[in-house]
Amino acid sequence: MQEQLYQFNLASIGTPPQALIVRWLWLIPAIPIVTSGVLALLKQPRQRLSAGLAIGSLSLSLLLSLIAFVHVLNYRAMMLGISQIDHYAFNTAAHETVNLSWIQVGSASVDLGWVLDPLSAVMLVMVSFVGLLIFIYSTGYMAHDENYTRFFCFLSLFAGAMLGVVISNSLLLLFMCWEIVGLTSYLLIGFWYQKPAAAAAAKKAFLTTRIGDLFFLLGIVWLFAQAGTLVLYKGGGGAIEPTALAGLLSQHAGLGLSAATAIGLLIFAGAVGKSGQFPLHVWLPDAMEGPTPVSALIHAATMVAAGVYLIARVYPLMQAGALAGGSTTALTVITWVGAFTAVFAALIAVAQDDIKRILAYSTVSQLGYMMAGLGLGGVAVGMFHLITHAFFKALLFLGAGSVIHGCHEEQDIRRMGGLRAVMPLTFATYAIGMLALCGFPLLFSGFWSKDGILEAAVKWHPSIAPFIMLVFGALLTAFYMTRQVAYVFLGKWRGDKPAHESPAVITVPLAILAFFAIALGAIGTPAWPWFRAFLDGRAVAFDMRGFAEPGLLTLMCLSTVVVFAGLGVGQELYGNKSPSPEAPDRLEQLAPHVWGWLRDRLYVDEFYAATVIAFYGWWARVSDWLDRRVWGGLVAGVTWAFGLWARLIRFLDTNVVDGSFDKGCEELNVGGGLLARLQSGRVQTYLRILALSVAALAVILIWSSRP
Amino acid sequence: MSFVFYILATLTVAGALAAVLLKNTVHCALALTVAFAGLALLFLNLDAQFAGFAQILVYIGAVAILVVFAILLTKGSDTPADGVFSRTWLAGLAIAAAVFAVLGWAVIQTANLLPNSAPTPTVSVQQIGQALVGRYVLPLEIVAVLLTAAMIGAVIIAMHEKDGAPK
Amino acid sequence: MTSQVTPLAGYLLVAALLFSIGLAGALTRRNAILVLIGIELMLNAANLNLIAFWRYGPHPEALTGMMFAIFSIAVAAAEAAVGLGLVIQIYRHAKTTDLDQMNRMKG
Numbered sequence: 017m018q019e020q021l022y023q024f025n026l027a028s029i030g031t032p033p034q035a036l037i038v039r040w041l042w043l044i045p046a047i048p049i050v051t052s053g054v055l056a057l058l059k060q061p062r063q064r065l066s067a068g069l070a071i072g073s074l075s076l077s078l079l080l081s082l083i084a085f086v087h088v089l090n091y092r093a094m095m096l097g098i099s100q101i102d103h104y105a106f107n108t109a110a111h112e113t114v115n116l117s118w119i120q121v122g123s124a125s126v127d128l129g130w131v132l133d134p135l136s137a138v139m140l141v142m143v144s145f146v147g148l149l150i151f152i153y154s155t156g157y158m159a160h161d162e163n164y165t166r167f168f169c170f171l172s173l174f175a176g177a178m179l180g181v182v183i184s185n186s187l188l189l190l191f192m193c194w195e196i197v198g199l200t201s202y203l204l205i206g207f208w209y210q211k212p213a214a215a216a217a218a219k220k221a222f223l224t225t226r227i228g229d230l231f232f233l234l235g236i237v238w239l240f241a242q243a244g245t246l247v248l249y250k251g252g253g254g255a256i257e258p259t260a261l262a263g264l265l266s267q268h269a270g271l272g273l274s275a276a277t278a279i280g281l282l283i284f285a286g287a288v289g290k291s292g293q294f295p296l297h298v299w300l301p302d303a304m305e306g307p308t309p310v311s312a313l314i315h316a317a318t319m320v321a322a323g324v325y326l327i328a329r330v331y332p333l334m335q336a337g338a339l340a341g342g343s344t345t346a347l348t349v350i351t352w353v354g355a356f357t358a359v360f361a362a363l364i365a366v367a368q369d370d371i372k373r374i375l376a377y378s379t380v381s382q383l384g385y386m387m388a389g390l391g392l393g394g395v396a397v398g399m400f401h402l403i404t405h406a407f408f409k410a411l412l413f414l415g416a417g418s419v420i421h422g423c424h425e426e427q428d429i430r431r432m433g434g435l436r437a438v439m440p441l442t443f444a445t446y447a448i449g450m451l452a453l454c455g456f457p458l459l460f461s462g463f464w465s466k467d468g469i470l471e472a473a474v475k476w477h478p479s480i481a482p483f484i485m486l487v488f489g490a491l492l493t494a495f496y497m498t499r500q501v502a503y504v505f506l507g508k509w510r511g512d513k514p515a516h517e518s519p520a521v522i523t524v525p526l527a528i529l530a531f532f533a534i535a536l537g538a539i540g541t542p543a544w545p546w547f548r549a550f551l552d553g554r555a556v557a558f559d560m561r562g563f564a565e566p567g568l569l570t571l572m573c574l575s576t577v578v579v580f581a582g583l584g585v586g587q588e589l590y591g592n593k594s595p596s597p598e599a600p601d602r603l604e605q606l607a608p609h610v611w612g613w614l615r616d617r618l619y620v621d622e623f624y625a626a627t628v629i630a631f632y633g634w635w636a637r638v639s640d641w642l643d644r645r646v647w648g649g650l651v652a653g654v655t656w657a658f659g660l661w662a663r664l665i666r667f668l669d670t671n672v673v674d675g676s677f678d679k680g681c682e683e684l685n686v687g688g689g690l691l692a693r694l695q696s697g698r699v700q701t702y703l704r705i706l707a708l709s710v711a712a713l714a715v716i717l718i719w720s721s722r723p
Numbered sequence: 724m725s726f727v728f729y730i731l732a733t734l735t736v737a738g739a740l741a742a743v744l745l746k747n748t749v750h751c752a753l754a755l756t757v758a759f760a761g762l763a764l765l766f767l768n769l770d771a772q773f774a775g776f777a778q779i780l781v782y783i784g785a786v787a788i789l790v791v792f793a794i795l796l797t798k799g800s801d802t803p804a805d806g807v808f809s810r811t812w813l814a815g816l817a818i819a820a821a822v823f824a825v826l827g828w829a830v831i832q833t834a835n836l837l838p839n840s841a842p843t844p845t846v847s848v849q850q851i852g853q854a855l856v857g858r859y860v861l862p863l864e865i866v867a868v869l870l871t872a873a874m875i876g877a878v879i880i881a882m883h884e885k886d887g888a889p890k
Numbered sequence: 891m892t893s894q895v896t897p898l899a900g901y902l903l904v905a906a907l908l909f910s911i912g913l914a915g916a917l918t919r920r921n922a923i924l925v926l927i928g929i930e931l932m933l934n935a936a937n938l939n940l941i942a943f944w945r946y947g948p949h950p951e952a953l954t955g956m957m958f959a960i961f962s963i964a965v966a967a968a969e970a971a972v973g974l975g976l977v978i979q980i981y982r983h984a985k986t987t988d989l990d991q992m993n994r995m996k997g
Contacts, residue, residue: 697993700809700925704818704917711822718829728897732904739908739931743915748923755927758908762934769901769945774937774959781963786930786970793923793974797981808918809990815917823910830902837898837946844950851960854953862957866964873968881975 037080037087038112038132041183044080044140045193047073049176055169063164067155070168074148074175081140081179088137096555111249113185126240127247131185134550135399139182139325142403146317146410147175149525153414154309156521157421161307167207171313174200178318182325187236187246187255190326194232194290197319198225204314205306217302224299228289235282242267242275248329256332265337273345276336280346283330284353291323291383294357298621300380304372308417311372316379316413317406324386324402328395335394343478347391354387355482355489360618362492366499366603367614371416371429374500378453379409381489385469388482393472396548400540401465403547407536408452408462411529415446418518418526419504426511429503430597436505439517443505445526450501452533454494454583457576461537466490467575468540474571487578494582499590507594542568731768735761746807748794756787770843773851901942908935922977922987926970933966 051073055066091112115129151171158167177200180193199222206218240246243260245253254260267275287293292300303315314320327334327350334346343351358381365377382405390398420427422439436443452462470490473483509515517523539546542563549556563569589602604611613619694705738758745751759782766775809815855863912931915924937959944955981987 695996697996698989699922699992700815700917700989703925704815707822707913707917708818711818711825714825714829718825725897728900732900736904736907736911739911742927742931743911743919743924748921751924751927755930758931759934762908762938765901765904765938766941769941771941771945771956771959774941774956774963777960777963778934778937781967782930782934785967789970789974790923790927790930793926793977796978797923797987807920807924809920812918816914819910819914819917822913823906826906826909827903830899830906834896834899837896837902839896841946841950844945846950846953846956851953851956854957859957859961862961866961869965870968873972877971877975880972881978 035087035112037084039114040080041084041114041130041132044077044084044144044183045176045179047076047080047176048172048179052169052173052176055165055172058165058169063155063159066165066168067151070172071148071151071155073172074144074151077175077179078141078144078148081137081144084132085137085141088132088134092134092550092553111185113247113249115185115247115250118188124244126188127186127245127250128189129185129247129250130183130189131249132183134553135328135395136182138399138403138547138551140179142406143178143182143318144175146406146529147178147313149528150309150313150317150410150414153312153417153522153525154307156519157309157417158307163207167204167307170200170203170207171309174204174314174319178322181322185248185254187239187248187330190329191229191232191236194286194322194326195229197322198222198229198290201225201303201314201319204310205303207306207310211305214305217299217305221299221303224296225289228286228296231282232286232289235279235286238275238282239264239279242279256330261332261336264333274337276333277345280330280334280336280344281349283333284327284346284350287323287326287387288353289323290326291320291387292357292380293323293353293384293387294360295620297357297361297380298624301373301376301617304370304376308372308413308420311376312410312413312417315376316409320379320383321386321402321406324383324390324398327387327390328399331390331395334390343391343476348478349391351388351391351476351482354384354389354391355485357381357384358388358489359485359492360384362489362496364614364617365496366492367601367611369430370427371419371432371500371504372413372427374429374496375409375412375416378412378493378496381493382409382453385466385486385489388486389469389472392469392476392482396545396551397468397472399551400468400547404452404461404465404533404536404540407529408449408460408533411445411449411526411533412453414522414526414529415442415449418442418522419446419515421518421522422515423511424513424515428597429500430595431511432504432509432515433507433511433594434505434509435515438509438515439505441523442518442526445523445530446505447501448530448533450497454497454579455490455575456579457572459534459537461533461535461540463575463579464537464540467572470575471568471571474567487574490575491578491582494579495586498583498586502586502590502592503594507592510594510597727768728765731761731764735765749791752787752790752794755790756783759783759787770846773846773848896946898942898946902939905935905938905942908932908938920988920990922980922989922992923974925989926973926977929973930966930970933962937962 048070051069055069058066111131111133113129113131115127117125118128119126151168154167154171158164161167174197177193177196181190181197184190184193202218202222205221206215208214209218236246239255242264243255245255245260248254248256250257261276264276264279265274269275269278271278273281289296300315300320304311306315334350335344338344338347361377361380361384365374365381368374368377382401386398386401386405388398389401418439419432419435419442422435422442423432426432448460452460455463455466457463470483470486473486474480476482538544540548542565543560544556544558546556593602595602600608601611604615616622735758738754738756738761741754742751742758745754759778763775763778763783766772766778909932912928912935914928915931916928919925919928940955940959940962944950944953944959947955977987980992984992
């Protein structure tokens with residue numbers, strides 16, 4: 017009786033009316049974009065106004081994001097409450113969407129829309145919060161730059177576009193915001209465009225990501241052709257909802273792949289470009305030419321994470337056709353690419369000397385971890401590492417910025433040293449970030465997120481190789497971070513001028529980020545996997561028995577050992593030693609050839625220069641020749657033909673038309689002249705003519721009157 | 724055709740020819756006078772006495788003298804250097820010949836229609852005078868006006884110009 | 891031939907001949923006065939024609955031909971006067987009576 021009553025109630029509830037925050041969700045990206053437009057019209061350098069506008073707008077967006085997050089929590093609580101009463105496990109991960117029809121062609125229509133679900137709520141809060149901290153940091157870091165307003169204009173545009181990527185429910189809208197994000201990345205990398213290196217790096221970033229975006233667009237078009245819509249969630253009719261997925265799975269796309277797999281791989285190609293996976297990673301280290309806040313925000317925390325977020329968004333497509341507990345082709349590819357990138361980048365990071373470049377390769381490596389996490393364990397595993405990484409990587413970059421600022425724009429770690437005493441706040445926060453990145457056990461969020469990935473890797477059926485690669489990557493991560501910290505903060509100062517601590521506007525965001533680098537670990541522990549449950553839409557409770565899963569403790573011990581091993585080797589080789597800048601590195605002394613390869617970034621850039629760029633140059637020359645000789649020749653030929661025709665017409669006009677007319681007039685003239693001779697002016701001539709005419713008339717008269 | 728007619732005709736034609744062909748202009752005028760005389764005699768032969776005498780009075784007495792005066796006033800007696808005939812005299816001659824041919828042919832062709840003889844008309848001067856003031860009074864008056872006008876005109880035309888006319 | 895030529899025809903022929911001679915003189919001579927002489931001859935030839943037709947015509951008592959001829963003589967006199975006056979005036983201007991040189995009205 018009671019169950020019947022509640023089922024009746026459930027039926028009458030139906031879909032709850034859409035909350036205001038969902039309808040107005042579009043304001044979250046719109047406000048920063050509008051601010052960017054306003055800032056574009058301001059004259060430089062209205063520092064206080066532009067900073068105020070940018071920070072104010074992003075604060076508004078943060079506020080709205082928090083409201084959205086709270087709404088999702090409430091909804092989740094409500095659904096959990098109902099499920100507890102009804103003993104029916106609801107999926108609390110509701111996708112609340114608003115879809116608008118944009119273009120209609122016949123019966124097909126291209127829709128745009130936004131979605132609010134746990135995944136997007138979490139990303140919204142992360143992006144706007146980290147973004148706001150970095151905005152505040154930038155007011156101090158860029159205070160002496162004369163293009164202050166332009167900087168905040170681009171930053172606001174980026175923030176708006178990134179938030180747009182996060183809330184998009186339509187792949188088309190997502191792609192549009194994706195492109196704007198790429199544009200702002202280009203603008204910000206090349207912010208100091210007078211530096212040739214910066215301009216070249218911006219161009220490289222744009223072109224490399226473009227390659228990925230091309231495949232992405234192909235995937236979108238294919239998906240639209242097959243599924244008829246680009247909207248992701250549309251109450252059952254969306255492109256990644258079961259009906260459409262079933263259709264995509266049944267389509268065959270050649271090479272033994274189904275359409276779902278092929279489209280998934282194409283979309284992954286876009287993520288490879290944007291998130292700097294091998295082989296399209298080459299732009300990320302060069303992107304360090306941009307200002308440090310830019311590196312922190314875009315190339316560590318948010319934009320490069322967009323690729324990971326994209327895969328998480330279209331995860332149903334990637335996962336389509338998987339048997340229970342098994343993997344699909346798309347996810348396998350993602351896993352291998354991610355794992356390989358993780359190791360590859362970590363190796364190169366070992367031998368770099370620029371403080372930001374080490375962090376850049378570290379970012380590439382960690383993005384590989386995220387991708388592998390998505391492929392191995394699903395959305396929650398990858399996304400958790402994304403969230404934690406955003407905080408501690410932003411922290412590391414901002415800390416590097418503080419170091420650079422304090423060392424008077426020096427970026428070579430061999431010319432730093434002993435900054436622990438001079439910049440204590442920076443050292444403390446940097447150390448927290450570094451330990452989080454290495455995955456120092458228990459206290460730091462990085463440990464829990466990386467462990468989540470390793471746990472999924474251990475359980476991965478197709479192969480154990482990714483697990484081994486990821487463990488090796490963790491070892492390398494600990495090693496190179498120790499090297500970096502030893503060079504920068506330990507030992508003695510090797511620079512020219514003495515360094516100084518940074519002002520509060522720089523150190524306070526560092527402290528806030530450091531707090532989160534530690535605190536976020538709490539929502540991902542096996543004892544209380546709140547994050548995973550939140551994304552999956554399940555209920556969860558704090559339970560220490562979570563640690564009792566078979567193999568979990570072993571894994572935790574293994575990763576602890578690995579981290580300490582890396583820290584130990586690093587400390588042994590580099591701790592407090594501070595070799596002079598000209599002396600070769602300790603590792604270089606030990607293994608000079610390997611060092612050389614690693615330092616030269618394993619020759620990927622050179623390979624591209626020799627093949628792709630060389631081909632491109634050749635193709636450009638061929639096109640130029642074609643353009644000048646063949647098409648230009650055609651055009652010249654047409655021009656010549658026209659000229660010929662024009663000359664012919666002119667000839668006709670002059671000689672035939674004009675000529676005949678002139679001739680006619682001439683004849684008239686001559687005729688007139690001839691006729692004029694009749695008027696001789698002499699009387700006798702007239703008399704003669706008279707007489708002749710009379711005679712002729714007489715003849716005529718006589719003749720005519722003859723009978 | 725009587726014998727008188729032939730002589731008179733010959734005289735007239737000869738005078739006319741001379742008037743046209745002679746080089747000295749005064750001789751031409753005198754020959755013209757002969758031609759006028761011959762014509763007057765021809766009129767008399769045709770029983771047109773009044774016309775004949777009028778011819779003598781007017782033509783020979785006035786016109787011929789006038790011509791001579793004009794010749795003398797215009798130094799016409801000087802023979803021009805390049806001949807008295809126009810350069811294209813042959814064309815003029817041909818045209819005159821053509822005209823003569825037409826007229827002569829017209830006459831010859833209709834010669835059989837012309838009366839052979841006619842009674843001599845008896846015309847008295849009184850009749851002529853009466854006709855003049857009777858039937859032909861209008862032409863008379865007009866001719867009077869004409870003569871007056873011609874006289875005035877001739878005087879005006881031939882007058883010396885007041886404001887230093889070129890001599 | 892002579893038998894065919896009636897008296898009238900003879901006069902007419904003479905008149906025609908005179909006319910032609912006068913015309914020839916008017917058309918070929920250079921001196922302007924001789925042109926006038928030729929014109930006088932033509933007029934006289936016409937007079938002869940008139941008188942001849944009057945004499946051999948149907949009604950000589952009507953005096954038509956004679957009257958015509960008399961008026962013609964009068965008019966011819968007037969015309970000769972005016973014409974010669976003109977020639978004298980032209981001579982004063984152009985210093986010559988050579989018609990070949992007088993082509994100022996040339997078209």
